[in-house]
Amino acid sequence: MPLCLKAIVLGIIQGLTEFLPISSTGHMIIVDEYLKLPEGFRETFLVVVQLGSILSVLVYFHSKLFPAELFKGKSGLMDAWGLWWRVALGVVPAIVLGGLFGSWIKGKLYSTATVATTLALGGVILLFIERLVKKAKYTEIRSMPPSLILGIGLAQAFAMVPGVSRSAATIIGALLLGVSREAAVEYSFYLAIPTMFAASAYSLLKEGAALSGQQWLAVGVGFVVAFLVAWAVIAFFISYIRRHDFRMFGWYRIALAAILLIWLCFCHR
Secondary structure (H helix, E strand, C coil): CCHHHHHHHHHHHHHHHCCCCCCHHHHHHHHHHHHCCCCCCHHHHHHHCHHHHHHHHHHHCHHHHCHHHHCCCHHHHHHHHHHHHHHHHHCHHHHHHHHHHHHHHHHHCCCHHHHHHHHHHHHHHHHHHHHHCCCCCECCHHHCCHHHHHHHHHHHHHHHCCCCCHHHHHHHHHHHCCECHHHHHHHHHHHHHHHHHHHHHHHHHHHHHHCCHHHHHHHHHHHHHHHHHHHHHHHHHHHHHCCCCCHHHHHHHHHHHHHHHHHHHHCCC
């Protein structure tokens, strides 16, 4: 399969799975078994293409994120700053815990069995999350206090374990702490911006110069595809969650875990 066609497939998968609570890692394990990106290029491509997904968040929520769009007086500017510091505070636990345990987790827990297990556990939690939470106390991000933000950030740090899903960890943590479904989903989008951008920028600076012209073209194609698909997913997810709960994603995770276990037992001996 041509490299650019592989980039399109992976861009679609990246855009579809990054912001839904279904684990992009689990999907990439399955797809990479068949696509087989070149060594040395694979890691850079998979990380850098996330920038397309990040851009979709920036564009979709531009009216809330940028003071130039919000500058309708002091209140608009304060709303933007209030959102930004909550995002910045929310990534602190992941930065600290990632520095302490990131290498150990990558060395010990990166396996198909781990992904399948965490997919299934997360799926079960999503099936029952509505029964575990009480009535939402926080329906807007601007009303969330610092202690709550740090709690959600700590929940996001569990996504260092492959298969947990950054989106799922953030949403589940927020719901358990009393945040409404809509606010939890929206905040998970915002938290993705610094987390994913830092990882993408690091990989680009480290290995980007080594890419060939064809590989740069593939990265560009994957970037654009991921941006367009992720934009559609954000719009869908926000609309969906206003009328439904997370059970569909819970069942999907459990089904994907079963597929991974079958693949592990019969196709990867």
